[in-house]
Amino acid sequence: MDLSAGFVFTCPFKTNSGNKALSHLPVELAGLNAARPLVVASAGTEGRKAVKILRSAFGDSGMTLGLFDNVTQTADLGLVDHLKNLCLEKKYDAVIALGGGKAADVAKVLNLAVSLKTPDVRQLLPEAPIRVRLLPLVVAPAAGADGLETSRFAHLGRKVFSSESLAPVLAVLDPRLAKGKSSIGMAAAGIAALGRAVESHIQADQNPFRKAYSFAAIRFVRENLSVAVADPGNRKAALALLNAAAMSGCAFSNAAAGRLHKLGQVFYDLLGIPQGVIMAMCLPHILGDYLKEGQYDLAALFQPLAGDDAFARTPAGKRAEAACDLLNRLLKELQNALGKDLPKSLAEAGVSGYRKEEILDVLGADAEGRYLCGVVERVANGRPERKG
Known part of the structure; x- marks a missing residue:
């Protein structure tokens, strides 16, 4: 480094x-x-x-x-x-x-x-x-x-x-x-913390302190989210997710706002949809685009997601794609476990065409507005993510 x-x-x-x-x-x-x-x-x-x-x-x-x-x-x-x-x-x-x-x-x-x-x-x-x-x-x-x-x-x-x-x-x-009462509440919170930690972790500028916080947040979510979703009252898993959220907030404060955050925030502000629900829809698309663009250190995600042994066994050139596969697999497991409670598209989430246009108007003012609006169109009806 x-x-x-x-x-x-x-x-x-x-x-x-x-x-x-x-x-x-x-x-x-x-x-x-x-x-x-x-x-x-x-x-x-x-x-x-x-x-x-x-x-x-x-x-x-x-x-x-x-x-x-x-x-x-x-x-x-x-x-x-x-x-x-x-x-x-x-x-x-x-x-x-x-x-x-x-x-x-x-x-x-x-x-x-x-x-x-x-x-x-x-x-x-x-x-x-x-x-x-x-x-x-x-x-x-x-x-x-x-x-x-x-x-x-x-x-x-x-x-x-x-x-x-x-x-x-x-x-x-x-x-x-x-401790929570609903599985979807725990899932949405965990995915939101994970999304911000992921985008903080892969940014190109070298900041070892930020990476330490985002690394720990990602690992805490990876190790505890499925347990917390299966049993929202599990004190150990719930506390781990709360710590992950706190660390992700600190990492995010020292990073540029990423695409996942921008999308999650605008849907939450305008429609009240939990940010993690929107991030779960958008993450596969954005990960695929990050992988294709080649400007982000996606390989750095593999160690906190897979563990030290798997990291050591995996060739450096394959870690980025392997990390994306792990994240996509985690999301699919959550979607299978939660069913309609974790919608895969805006249509499933009940977002009307009128409200979608309102979202697009707000996103259009962002420096990456054209790209962000494109992601919204992709998740409107659950279009498959792009491959890197």
Whole structure:
């Protein structure tokens, strides 16, 4: 590996992972000079369960715990503006994102708005410079976390906020939150983490720190996803996937946004389809194109996917294609196990022609818009992937 060109890597958050990791949160907050955190949680049964577990951790801590537990898929900057006013009025001094998805996005933008004392969050510009230290942000992902929780990104109101300052200072990974109830939820989360880790791992620029994170994320998913899908309540497998998601978010923050991420994100933002579901459709097509283009280090995927022994036995010239075969086989196994719950095309996912055109309009503005729109057309009715 030639490092003469130099590289930059940032991972701003500490990770607490393991049994009853949430129980240490009051001590961690005290170390950050915080005593009045506001918890931002997802709506629904899973959100209420997570809140109950979190409350027990704060039992006799003496801390004042604020709570907003009604974040839905339709959360927007208007909601953040309301929460900003609440934070300033109650003088909350930290933000805890409990769960994943929109709860983490809302918490990140809320932290930015409170720290900047933005008069109207709806006027907040993603490119606005951040010259102040933000409040401590803690993320405690739950089952279904896709990795963006630990990243430097927040997607809200069709705006993409990006800054190292938006990343959390602490990620708490507790198996009580990691356990899921649905196989498709575990599959979608695992595939989303895998997709971002894969695209971070194969990029041409040499960054050994990023590769270390993406390598571990890929291996964790490969070793645990099938188990978690078969038994969403398996604590060991669920916690491994939560760690994989956290690592993939860190790797992704130090890489250029890849094609899988762009496709998964736009379908999630506009239609609410889990990113992993879209990535599962698109991955075979994009892998085939990456292999054909020859600009990406697909061979580097073989070791975390196949293991050290298989890597040593396989000639270097065959590792790229072998890695693609392993990924495609994993996806087919999941599709066979989940059936219609993991659709193979947009038609099976219930995406109408009208909504597809809306997606194409948004993707068309991207620098790779023509290519991305082409992938959407290929997965519209389950067209076979191109061969490398």
